[in-house]
Amino acid sequence: MRKGCLTLAIGLLLLATSALGEEALLRFVVLRDYNGKPVRNAGVVMHPVNKSGKQSRGGFELKTDAEGKASFDGVPYGKLRVQVLAPGFQTFGEDYEVNQPEMEITVKLKRPQSQYSIYDDHPGDKKDGQKPPEKQPEQTPQ
Numbered sequence: 001m002r003k004g005c006l007t008l009a010i011g012l013l014l015l016a017t018s019a020l021g022e023e024a025l026l027r028f029v030v031l032r033d034y035n036g037k038p039v040r041n042a043g044v045v046m047h048p049v050n051k052s053g054k055q056s057r058g059g060f061e062l063k064t065d066a067e068g069k070a071s072f073d074g075v076p077y078g079k080l081r082v083q084v085l086a087p088g089f090q091t092f093g094e095d096y097e098v099n100q101p102e103m104e105i106t107v108k109l110k111r112p113q114s115q116y117s118i119y120d121d122h123p124g125d126k127k128d129g130q131k132p133p134e135k136q137p138e139q140t141p142q
Helices: 002-020
Strands: 021-030 043-048 060-063 069-076 078-085 092-098 100-108
Touching: 021 043, 021 078, 043 069, 060 069, 078 100, 092 100
Parallel strands: 021 100
Antiparallel strands: 021 069, 043 060, 043 078, 078 092
């Protein structure tokens, strides 16, 4: 009787731990923001995130195919940090909560923004002690 109860208890413990260690299938679609076309060979990097919000060691990298798609089966439930990198685009990064057996994540990559330089002339900027040009009041014909 005791051996049967012990076997049942171990079985229930294994069942409970396997339920906690559920895994998901993640599908990624990476598109250009400005025209919706797929981004080929984009790097999709996944890192687990611990309860304090810090990125854990380890991780996995995927590459998108010609349709901008990539997938990975076996992602553990919990918080996941996803970064997407592709030449000619801004790096994308966001945290996701993996909590269902299948998830699809669509990422729209943007073009890089121009940088502001203090060495360039910008309309309306002051020039070494000069006042910015004032607007002339509009004259109405009489």
